[in-house]
Amino acid sequence: MVRIRKMLAVLVFSLGFLQAALAAPPETPENESAPAVVDPLEQLQHAVERTIADAEPSMVSIATIRPDPAGQVGVDLDPGSLPLDLQARMSDPSKRDFLPGNFGAGIVIAPVGSRSRFVLTNLHVVRGGPITGRPAPIDGTRIELRFASRRACSATIRAADPRSDLAVLEPNWRELGVQPSSVPALVWRDVPPVRKGQFVITLGNPYNIARDGSASAAWGIVSNTLRRPIAPSLSEDQEGTWLADLRTLIQLDTRLNLGGSGGPVLNLKGEVVGLATSLAAIEGYEKAGGLALPFTPGIQRIIGELLDGHEAEYGLLGIAGFEDVPPSDLSAVPGQPAGAVIVMNVPSNSPSAVAGLRGGDYVLKINNADILNKADLMREVGLAGPGVEVDVLIWRSAVAKELTLRVKLAKWPVVDESGIVETVPRYTPWRGLQVDYAMARRGKLPPQGIILRGVLITAVQPGSPAQEAQLEPDQHITHVNRTPISSPAEFQAAVRSSSGSVALTLFGGRTVTLAE
DSSP states (O other): OHHHHHHHHHHHHHHHHHHHHHHSOOOOOTTSOOOOOOOHHHHHHHHHHHHHHHHGGGEEEEEEEOSSGGGOOOTTOOGGGSOHHHHHHTSOTTSTTOOOSEEEEEEEEOOTTOSOOEEEEEHHHHTTOOBTTSOOOTTOOEEEEEETTSOEEEEEEEEEETTTTEEEEEEOHHHHTSOGGGSOOOOOSSOOOOOTTOEEEEEEOGGGTTTTSOOEEEEEEEEEEEEOOOOOOOOGGGTTSSGGGGSOEEEESSOOOTTOTTOEEEOTTSOEEEEEOHHHHHHTTOOSOEEEEEOOHHHHHHHHHHHTTOOOOOEEOOOSOEEEEOGGGOTTSTTOOSOEEEEOOOOTTSHHHHHTOOTTOEEEEETTEEOOSHHHHHHHHHHHOTTOEEEEEEEETTTTEEEEEEEEOEEOOBSOOTTOEESSOSSOOBTTEEEEETTSBGGGOOSTTOOOOSEEEEEEOTTSHHHHTTOOTTOEEEEETTEEOOSHHHHHHHHHTOOSOEEEEETTSOEEEEOO
16 A cells, blocks of 8 residues: 555656646747747647638538428428427528528539539439529429528539439529639549548538528548448348448548538548538438548549539449358458458359459459458449459459459449439430440340440430431440440440441341441
8 A cells, every 4th residue: 555655646746747847938048039839729720710711612502492382391301300490491482591491512613624613512402403404393493502702693403423412513603793713612633531530620501501601610530431321221223322321431520410411521721521411411310420422532533524514434343143251251361351252153244254253253352442341342343433444353262362353344234313414425426326335224234144245325316317227225236347345435436437337236136237
């Protein structure tokens, strides 16, 4: 007991001496003035204030307004779950404090090297709104943007992608009375990856409180990465239809209330490292934390495609059935990874078959990213995109050897086309034909087990040579002038290098000739 008391006394004395040393100003020569003491907390506070002030001019609050109050309720809100005062605000659009059914935030961004400006947000905030270049919705739904300048304007949807829940809006700059290039855009490309424990700042429009254009701010840390909402598991035919289910999200300890969707997640340099989504929080029974989509290279690729007005595309490995491998079955694999995915079957003509993948192979990595489970595999392949070559590290137990295969990805079949918005076709129609990857649409696939490497006809223009040749949407083209093709890019290159009549071979062997 005496020994413990002596140790405590020494500890107290040491702590007191350390505290006094830290509190005492450093000794300086008589002719020199003492340096100013810099408070780290004040430095941090100034950094937060500066980041918010710099980013706010690039923020917008968004309201998707339907004339019928009864139809106001969108994906974001269930009116019965809201306080009575908020329910009352949803009933009368003429009231000053009217609360639209769909509201959120967005950020001003620009294509690389362009003076144009667009607004990026979550699709569920604006779904059902008017689309650029198309007739207005029959129900009169409109999208309203309000900027930090307190000015407002309407907007249309330039492109939208249900799988990432992202949409790019085209503001009516004439209504706003400014040149697009005068509106500051946030940095969204080549941003550093987020790290667990990193300080971040969020800006948003909780409960439409930022309808005056002044975004509400919060800050916190990144709690974790590679997260997904807490939601019932999807059926097999729905797997991969929402990126959030593939552990793409970052978890934040800052609360994201309804209306936070579409707001930026900023690092202390003012770079956008993610986009908040309260929809994911709803799926996870909204708590004190929040979820956001990080701006990884794959997400940046998708945003770039949407800025161009294109449909966002996802990669396809082309394997039929794959399952998680428990760590106990990986004892023979070098390094004994924590997980892997076993390939059950590889259909002929698929990208995987062409690259040499076989049933029974364990997939360990894709482009150096660890593949521990099915979600990892679908995420890494999907975000790489079609037409891209990826390195697939496998373990082949038959020869007890690691192999690296180079696979050129196809396009992941779209399950639900209803939310896709594309206002600028990726390829110019040729002789009245518009085409896509053969596997582009789940509902247009050939019999099960058959993988095509041609293209799918998606549209035939009236009065065109394609219509005169009796070509129809949903048909598959496998050869151009007897040369096999495997992608829209190969199709375009083949037909545009040909003059005069061109022979197209359809799935099943029938040949159709198109005149100029």
